[in-house]
Amino acid sequence: MDRIRVAVVMAGGSGERFWPLSRRSTPKQLLPLTESGQTLLQESVARVASVIPPEQVFIITSAQIRDAAAAACSVPDGNVLAEPCKRNTAGCLAFAAAHVLARFNVPAEKITMAVLTADQGIGDGAAFRNCVSAALEDVERQPSLGVIGITPTRPETGYGYIELPEDLIPASVSAEGVAVYPVARFHEKPDAETAAAFVASGRHLWNSGMFFWTLSTFLAELGHASPVHAAAVESMTAALRVGDAARVESEFTALPNISIDYALMEKARNIVMARGEFRWEDIGSWEAVSRIFPHDEQGNVVNGDAVLLDTRDSIVFKTPGASETAVGVLGLDNIVVVVTGDAVLVMPRDRSQDVRKVVEELRNRNSDRL
Amino acid sequence: MDRIRVAVVMAGGSGERFWPLSRRSTPKQLLPLTESGQTLLQESVARVASVIPPEQVFIITSAQIRDAAAAACSVPDGNVLAEPCKRNTAGCLAFAAAHVLARFNVPAEKITMAVLTADQGIGDGAAFRNCVSAALEDVERQPSLGVIGITPTRPETGYGYIELPEDLIPASVSAEGVAVYPVARFHEKPDAETAAAFVASGRHLWNSGMFFWTLSTFLAELGHASPVHAAAVESMTAALRVGDAARVESEFTALPNISIDYALMEKARNIVMARGEFRWEDIGSWEAVSRIFPHDEQGNVVNGDAVLLDTRDSIVFKTPGASETAVGVLGLDNIVVVVTGDAVLVMPRDRSQDVRKVVEELRNRNSDRL
Numbered sequence: 001m002d003r004i005r006v007a008v009v010m011a012g013g014s015g016e017r018f019w020p021l022s023r024r025s026t027p028k029q030l031l032p033l034t035e036s037g038q039t040l041l042q043e044s045v046a047r048v049a050s051v052i053p054p055e056q057v058f059i060i061t062s063a064q065i066r067d068a069a070a071a072a073c074s075v076p077d078g079n080v081l082a083e084p085c086k087r088n089t090a091g092c093l094a095f096a097a098a099h100v101l102a103r104f105n106v107p108a109e110k111i112t113m114a115v116l117t118a119d120q121g122i123g124d125g126a127a128f129r130n131c132v133s134a135a136l137e138d139v140e141r142q143p144s145l146g147v148i149g150i151t152p153t154r155p156e157t158g159y160g161y162i163e164l165p166e167d168l169i170p171a172s173v174s175a176e177g178v179a180v181y182p183v184a185r186f187h188e189k190p191d192a193e194t195a196a197a198f199v200a201s202g203r204h205l206w207n208s209g210m211f212f213w214t215l216s217t218f219l220a221e222l223g224h225a226s227p228v229h230a231a232a233v234e235s236m237t238a239a240l241r242v243g244d245a246a247r248v249e250s251e252f253t254a255l256p257n258i259s260i261d262y263a264l265m266e267k268a269r270n271i272v273m274a275r276g277e278f279r280w281e282d283i284g285s286w287e288a289v290s291r292i293f294p295h296d297e298q299g300n301v302v303n304g305d306a307v308l309l310d311t312r313d314s315i316v317f318k319t320p321g322a323s324e325t326a327v328g329v330l331g332l333d334n335i336v337v338v339v340t341g342d343a344v345l346v347m348p349r350d351r352s353q354d355v356r357k358v359v360e361e362l363r364n365r366n367s368d369r370l
Numbered sequence: 371m372d373r374i375r376v377a378v379v380m381a382g383g384s385g386e387r388f389w390p391l392s393r394r395s396t397p398k399q400l401l402p403l404t405e406s407g408q409t410l411l412q413e414s415v416a417r418v419a420s421v422i423p424p425e426q427v428f429i430i431t432s433a434q435i436r437d438a439a440a441a442a443c444s445v446p447d448g449n450v451l452a453e454p455c456k457r458n459t460a461g462c463l464a465f466a467a468a469h470v471l472a473r474f475n476v477p478a479e480k481i482t483m484a485v486l487t488a489d490q491g492i493g494d495g496a497a498f499r500n501c502v503s504a505a506l507e508d509v510e511r512q513p514s515l516g517v518i519g520i521t522p523t524r525p526e527t528g529y530g531y532i533e534l535p536e537d538l539i540p541a542s543v544s545a546e547g548v549a550v551y552p553v554a555r556f557h558e559k560p561d562a563e564t565a566a567a568f569v570a571s572g573r574h575l576w577n578s579g580m581f582f583w584t585l586s587t588f589l590a591e592l593g594h595a596s597p598v599h600a601a602a603v604e605s606m607t608a609a610l611r612v613g614d615a616a617r618v619e620s621e622f623t624a625l626p627n628i629s630i631d632y633a634l635m636e637k638a639r640n641i642v643m644a645r646g647e648f649r650w651e652d653i654g655s656w657e658a659v660s661r662i663f664p665h666d667e668q669g670n671v672v673n674g675d676a677v678l679l680d681t682r683d684s685i686v687f688k689t690p691g692a693s694e695t696a697v698g699v700l701g702l703d704n705i706v707v708v709v710t711g712d713a714v715l716v717m718p719r720d721r722s723q724d725v726r727k728v729v730e731e732l733r734n735r736n737s738d739r740l
Contacts, residue, residue, distance in 0.1 A: 019698075020696065020698075305735065305736075307728050307731045307732050307735070309724065309727055309728055309731065310721075310724070324712055325712055325713060325714060326390065326712060326713040326714070326732050326736065327713070327714045327715075328389075328390075328713070328714070328715045328716070328717075328725075328728035328729075328731075328732060329715075329716045329717070330715070330716070330717035330718075330721050330724055330725065330727075330728050331717050331718050331721040331724065332705075332716065332717065332718065335702075335716070337714070337716050339714050342694055342695055342696060343695060343696040343697070343698070344695060344696070344697045344698070344707070344709050344714055345697075345698045345699075345700070346698070346699045346700070346702065346705070346707050346716050347698075347699070347700035347701050347702065348700075348701050348702065351680075351700050351701040354679065354680070354700055354701065355698075355700065357679055357700075358677050358679055358698035358700050359698075361677045361679065361698075362677050362696050362698060365675065365677070366675075366696065
């Protein structure tokens with residue numbers, strides 16, 4: 001029996017930090033936040049296309065944006081799945097595993113799953129695909145959970161880090177030259193000093209949040225680390241096979257709201273890391289967008305037509321919905337100005353994390369339309 | 371023969387510093403830039419109403435906004451006059467004097483003219499009217515040119531100053547207690563050090579830009595100071611009396627483009643100043659608007675619905691045309707954010723003087739619509 005490779009793209013986030021670009025109906029992953037003009041989700045699906053065929057690519061998202069996501073992506077409509085509610089990444093991947101097992105009537109050890117996200121900017125498609133292939137091959141060769149680590153280019157405190165053993169001897173090297181290492185341990189988001197030490201060590205890489213495993217290894221490790229999730233995969237798979245949507249929903253809803261890092265990865269015994277040699281950004285803030293888009297001579301990122309005078313290191317983002325709106329920014333540095341057809345946001349570049357407070361206050365005052 | 375008092379409201383400015391509020395079709399004087407909700411022009415006309423009846427109030431403006439100005443104000447349509455082109459305040463007042471002389475068939479010494487502007491915020495209507503009455507009475511009593519001086523409340527470098535004689539003895543005091551002084555000299559906009567010395571002296575008052583004179587004194591003084599303007603008043607008056615609009619236009623267009631301060635006041639021999647005891651602002655910048663509108667506890671001026679978080683000493687101005695636009699400002703101090711139905715401007719408070727550069731650049735890129 002042939003091995004089946006599937007990709008699961010987690011696309012359930014809301015991305016409130018990108019308000020007013022992001023809305024409940026058009027969250028971050030449905031926005032064109034890189035210079036390609038494609039949405040992050042479209043990019044994510046296109047990027048993996050030559051490694052895994054579209055019929056084997058699944059998108060897990062919310063009911064609210066399922067149709068928009070399905071319409072935007074070149075995967076079969078039935079592969080775009082809405083979670084009944086939010087149960088964090090552990091719930092999302094249990095849900096995805098059950099759907100994949102129910103869809104392909106083959107043993108779990110014959111299915112390899114690549115878990116990707118829909119909110120990353122990745123520079124070099126070929127290097128990315130080589131890395132994904134290396135990770136898939138490695139976890140298919142021996143039972144392990146695979147991740148992709150990115151060589152850090154700055155002491156970023158917003159990412160988790162993967163620590164490699166001191167000897168830095170790869171467990172394998174793929175035909176394309178991608179090294180796969182055993183993982184010594186994971187580190188949560190560090191403080192600035194620790195981040196600087198990590199970058200200097202050469203042994204700490206950014207955790208890209210992508211995962212690779214055969215479903216048999218996944219289920220076995222999950223059975224140790226979080227039996228409730230492992231049991232839910234089994235019962236949801238059975239329910240899906242008989243078309244019992246209500247049982248899927250009740251099983252899923254009963255799951256705890258925890259991340260896959262906490263539920264599985266931190267407790268797992270055999271983790272390997274493929275070293276990603278491509279530009280990678282978690283597009284979680286305007287800072288990240290600024291790193292991806294081209295800059296003018298004054299260090300500004302300008303999307304859409306706007307006049308910037310005596311303005312430096314700023315981000316001015318105008319959506320097509322605001323194409324008839326003249327935008328002028330004068331005499332400001334390190335500022336973000338976002339103009340859509342029905343909203344305007346102005347803030348310093350480093351205040352992305354507080355945008356949700358603005359959204360909350362606007363919701364309190366107005367309505368749900370925003 | 372009874373004396374006739376007329377008011378001339380100069381309303382020809384463009385106010386580009388208030389873009390995107392101000393446009394070619396709705397310049398500053400047609401904007402509600404004070405908390406009354408009325409436009410500056412409406413306020414100006416209403417303020418003088420109890421001193422001078424509407425039939426004797428004239429508005430001098432440009433052809434482009436004449437109809438809008440006439441529609442907005444409670445003066446007869448025929449009293450709203452469009453200048454054929456821009457010839458500064460000296461040209462404007464020669465034009466106005468000719469129209470007044472042609473309209474009222476009485477000798478020039480029987481007509482007193484109050485020259486007001488349409489871009490000032492004035493706090494106390496009664497004190498203003500008492501001051502205007504005192505100035506009118508004084509210039510009717512003996513041949514002189516009258517101005518209104520405002521006791522300075524800060525070392526403003528953006529205004530001209532009026533210097534009083536050292537003895538500070540009034541030439542007259544009106545029944546309402548308004549003192550009228552002889553003027554020693556005028557000073558152009560001073561530097562900061564000079565402005566501070568002016569404020570400390572007690573003898574230097576802000577020049578409010580309002581003028582008072584009988585038309586006979588005006589013409590006599592103008593005949594000395596700028597014969598070309600005096601001659602133009604006579605020939606335009608004659609042309610208006612026979613309905614020769616073409617001759618009015620050619621006479622007007624031939625005038626030099628200079629201010630009344632330069633053409634007349636700096637050379638005039640007998641100038642008096644009524645001391646204005648009311649809050650007065652030349653609304654020439656967002657700084658001035660900020661001084662007029664009420665502030666919240668963080669020192670912000672907010673017009674229209676907007677969410678400001680962690681933002682201080684800023685001005686957020688949203689027009690009714692943008693009522694459906696959600697506006698959020700986060701983590702900024704001393705900023706101006708203007709949002710209209712078709713434009714957004716963001717800048718520090720002290721950069722008003724450079725807004726025209728933004729407008730120029732937008733015009734270059736787009737069209738004349740802005």
